[in-house]
Structures are given as structure tokens and as C-alpha cells.
Amino acid sequence: MAETPRHPIESGVPDAFQYMHPVFLNNYGAWSYHERLRPGVLMHVAKSGDKVWTVRFGTQRQLGPYEINLLCDIADEFGEGYVHFTIRSNMEIMVTDEAKVEPLIKAIEDAGYPVGGTGPSVTMISHTQGWLHCDIPGTDASGVVKALMDELYEEYTNETMPNRVHITTSCCQINCGGQGDIAINVQHTKPPKINHDLVANACERPSVVARCPVAAIRPAMVNGKPSLEVDEKKCICCGACFPPCPPMQINDSEFTKLAIWIGGKHSNARSKPMFHKLVAAGIPNNAPRWPEVAEIVKNILAVYKKDAQDWERIGDWVERIGWPRFFELTELPFTKFHIDNWRGARNSLNASAHIRF
Amino acid sequence: MSATDKPKNPEKHCTYLPSEKKSSKPFHNTPNLDELEKGPWPSFVTGLKRLAMQDKFGNMMVDLLGQLEHSYKTRLGYWKGGTVSVFGYGGGIIPRFTELMGTDGKPMFPESKEFHTIRVQPPAGNHYSTKMLRQLSDSWDKHGSGLIAFHGQTGNIMFIGTTTQNVQTFFDEINEYGWDLGGAGPCVRTGMSCIGAARCEQSNCDEQKIHRLLVNNFMDDMHRPALPYKFKFKVSGCPNDCMNSIQRSDFAVIGTWRDDMKVDQAEVKKYVADKGRKYIVDNVVSRCPTKALSLNDDDTLAVDNRNCVRCMHCINVMTKALSPGDDKGVTILLGGKRTLKIGDTMGTVLVPFMKLESDDDYEALKELAETIIDFWAENALEHERTGETIERIGLVNFLEGIGIEPDPNMISSARQSSYVRMDDWDAEAEKWKARKAG
């Protein structure tokens, strides 16, 4: 059957006006203020006087037709037929009548979905693909998130943190989970194991050589075949060579570990945006529930909750109390690895006599 | 599976499994994954099992669970990429083929040996009617596993899990009713914009319009990857930067204002009366990064607008009393990215303020993006993001390449190193004076 192929319509980003709640459309660009009425519920008031209540809740992010139709049924019956997703994959249903808020919350909770994730809570963990679908993952993503959100459930449904907490996970050092108040990222601890038989066919060697941040890779003949060699003393085990050259296997059942970083922040509020910084590493990749990760995360959160002032994000808090105090309060070991040696590292050293005792 | 199959009054719908398994292949043992069905948070494993019980694509999900369980056991991933695309496009599909072979050299989990993801661009601001959500879900149920992630880290709707053959049929179907593929590979990627003007009083720009204008102008560069590496646009309506655009995009557009912020002094007084002076001093006044706030003796708030850096903190705390000014526009930052290869970079200021009102203003924004992408595409090394090009050649060379004059808002401090040639100082100083005289 020689059908003429269908040409794509390059329509790009869909216009959202056709899919948004009419109250958003009618008050577009003309909102006045908002209040948080309880965890998971926002009320926005427009200049026109229109009001909209938003109920936010967490899901498993990967949804099937059953969940989608179930949640759409709730949005149709108890909401007004529209949903919105936040950047952290929280789902939101909007209503324009306050009397609908409680029944909507009840419907969502009865269906097993937690209402929360607003204000100073631990909101949904942003996650990547992991073993479910990525081609280079050192760990899973959905599983780590599920295991942690089980542990942090109460922190999602309550607003008792000093400020919002954004946790991220990443299953390789490319870190597509991004910056987080707490980031749980893969950290490899051994250089790639090269399958020399496959390199010549699978890898464009010059571009693999160029990919290495520390110039540890060089072309070599191995067993009479063109391959690549890694200077293992130089190698920082970042895994950058693995995506362009799958025979340079970086993942390892034992030596792929997890590291925890804290204090990343995207907002410009108070301090400028900040990168997260290393606090703990060498944590086993302990599927299916990663208890060692959960323990460290919960400890950091407990200390932050107790010691930080209102409105301080984790990064703001550590800047105020200083890193020595952070390690003292959390009882996490401080090692030589916490002292940066990458480019610009001198900027992270304490060039002053400012010491807290 | 439609929700009409759902149980009548179940304790928790989200743990529900249908009584009848319609797929023919029996479940594999999944003791590790089963652990992730415990606990209060909705379980993706239960979701996968539900999909595995359905008729069409059920066997694919049975084997997908098998492979995932194997990963949990060995702590290794088993997918490899490949080339799968739709007619007319070079990107937008993430092909996945299993690498997990048995001793006979055949896939251990054959039903899910092809398990591709289709990246689709979401509507600006992530709004959906339930009608559209159901329609998308129905289409995917027909042509794929049914599993959808809202949304991936770049912002795409990710339709996870189908065979090579079904990629085209699914795309054809949803493309007919208004949905287009996102980016993958070295190309302009799917953009993101915050909810902004649709619901947020802190919005300073038309996020959706900017998002659509910028991204839709580069459809060719998105669908036919031929750039040095990825290029991302993100739009946030205010410096709270809910889209994480400064760090996570090459071209960050952040709404801001340049006149005075608005203060409703009556609301300030109410706030003080309600929360107390200590609260407002500790949580608002003393948290201002530039000491631009002061509480007056009569419980009104004094704002030094010339020193306010638009950080948003005080406005976030006192949502009723304080709001952005009227002379709105955007700040544009360039070059944010994560680790690989040179280490993390934040985007840095390129245009401190750009008015976005007239068609000409928007046209100028579009042209700026075009100029940047052209210059970068011509001068970047392979696999080099804009932030890395800037790091390698220096901001000044980049600015000269795109025809933008230096501005003191681009730096957090002036030069510290004297290792620089400044023979043409006088000429440069004259340029500055000429620009000022304007």
C-alpha cells in the first residue's frame, strides 16, 4: 500500500486560552492578590472582584487512562472541568465557588491523592526518567520519589517548614532534575569499563574525546582494534563519555552511589539564585526504598525546621549560620571532598577572619 | 481502561486494580517493585500494573514491569537509543530498545523490546480542559501504553511506551487536533512558561505570548536538529522565577517593572496590626537584600525604590499590601545550564529591561533571539551550550558578536584583574558617553 506520507502541521506550542478556566481567561493579567487558606488551597482574587480557589494535590506523575479519567471525573463533578499542572507535576483543580472547596478536597483525598504542596511545605519532588525509560540511568527516579514522598507525606500535606522545600532527584550526573533545596543525585565512583570490541562501531571517537571535562580520554589501538583509553588517575567518573559511547559503561551495581546536595534555589527572592552544594556522598543505591537516602534527607529537614527562621530557604539558612554549624547540627561528616577544586573554586574559600565559635 | 470501570465506593481509587486481567501474558514476579506499592503516596507501580492488565498493550506493560524489576535487582539500566522519527521531522521521539538479552541472544522481555517516548509540547502555562486531557489520553490508549508523564523536566508531555510503528499513527492523530512534537537532540527545545497572567498577581508580562512567540519562531530548528547543542527558552512572569529559567535555560525571560512598586499603606497598617511590628521587621524589612525597606513610626512602609532590586520577597510576604509597579517589561538573561561539560552556569543579564507592549517590541525580542541563535550556531563548538560559549570566548566577544553594548547591570562586580589590554580606552569611553547622550 503506497500511501503518500502525511505532512506534519508544525503548529508548535498550543494556545492555552482554549484550554484554560474561564475565570483565568476573563481576568488575564488583572489579578490583585492571593491567600493560602490551608495547605493545598490557594485563593486568588482578581481586580474585577472574581475569586478562584485552587486545590493542589500530588500524583505519581506518570498517569494512565484510569488515573486521568478518574481525576478528570473529579475535576468535572467537583471542579469546573479544568486542570493545571505545576512545574513540579502537582495537579491543580480550580473552582469559583468557595462552597465547592471542601467537597473537592474530600473527593481528591478519597481517591487516594494527597492535597498539599503549597507554601512552606515539602512539595512534590521533581524527577527524571530513571530505569523506566532513560538510556544512561544510574538509578531509578520514580522509585526514589515514591519512597521519599511516602516518608515525607506529612510534610507535603502540612505547611510547617520555614519556607518552601524543593527536592530534586537525578539519575546521572547530567542532573536533569536540576537545582534543589535538597538534590539527590547519582555520583559514580569508578571510571568507565570499556568494551573495546564495540567502541569502533558504536562511537565517534573524536567527539567522545572532546566530551571529557578533564581530557582523560585518548584514542588507542586495543587488541588491534581502534578504541579509546581512559587515564584512570585523571578520570573524575562523571559519566560524560557514556551517552556518546555506550561501550564506556559507567553504571555499576556497587560503585554507582548517591550524593546529597543542598541549598540550590531558583528564585531571586532575598538572595540571588544559588547552586546546590555537596553535603553527603557514598550513599548506597539501595533499591527499592533507598532508606539511607531517606534518613539523611529527613535529618536535614528536621534540623532546618528547627533552626531556620521564617522565610529562609535551606540555602539562605546555611548562608546565615555558616557551613561549620550546618555540619555540626546535622552531624554529617565534613571531608576533603567538600572543598571544591573545580574552576572558580577559590571563590568558595573563606578569605577572611570571619569565624563563628 | 476508562474510569467507568472504577469501583463504586472504594476506600482509595488509586490503589484499585480491576478484577479481570485482559492481557494474556502472566505477570512476572516483581518483589522489589511490589515494595513500592506500600506507603501513602500514590504508587506508579500500581499504575503500571493496571496498564499491564489491559487488553491492548497490556503484554507490553507486563514485560516492561519485568525489565524494570530486573533493573531494581541488578541496579542497572537496560535501554538504548536508536533512530525513530515521524515523517518530515528529525527529532521529538526518544527511541528506546531493550538491551536485556537472554542467553539465546533474544530479548528477555520481548513485548516491551520497543518502548519509545513521544515528546509533545504542552500548552503555554500547562492549562488543560478535562475534555482535552481525556482526548489525549484516549489517543495514547489507542496507539501506545497509555502512560503519560505531566511533564518532563524540559516541560514536554511525555507519552511513554509504544512501538516504532505506532509512533507515526499516534502523532498523525494528535497533530490533527493541534498538538506538535517537542525537541530532542541538538535543537531548540520545548519551552516553558509559568501560570503568570492567568492567575498570578505578580505577573509582569504576557508569559504565554512570549513563550509562543519565541518557540514557534524556531519550529524548523526544533523539528530538524542541526544546532551545536540544545537551546532552551523559559519565561517567568516575575523574579520568583517559578520556571527556573535563569539556571535552566539558555534564554531566560523574566517579567519585571521599573517604576515604583505599589504600596497600599492601609493594608500595611492592617498587616502590622495583625502580625505585630517585630514580625514585619524580622520577616520583611530585615530580609530585604538591599535594605530598601523601613517601617515608619506610623506603621506605614517606606520603600527606597531606587535601591529595590525587584527580588520579590516583600511582595511575596505581603501579597495584599505590596505589588509590582505599572511600567512593566522583562529582563533577559543568557546562558544557564547544568553540569556538563564545564560545570554549572547561571544565566547572566543580557538586557536589563525591555518593554513589551507594541508589535515592534515583540518583534525586537524575536529578532534578538534569532541573532543570538545565529551567532551561537556559527561560533559554538559541537555540544557547547550558550553558557559555555560565553565562558570560552568571554562575554564581551559574545556581546560584540550579537551587537549588544556592555551595560553595568551585566556584572556583579567590575574587573579585578589588571591583566588586560586597554589601548582603546578613550574610544570606548566616548562610546559610553555617546550612548548616554543618546
Ligand code: SF4
Ligand atoms: S567518566 Fe568523565 S572524566 Fe572519566 S573518562 Fe569519562 S568523561 Fe572523562
Ligand code: SF4
Ligand atoms: S522586592 Fe526585594 S529588593 Fe525590593 S524592596 Fe522588596 S525585599 Fe527589597
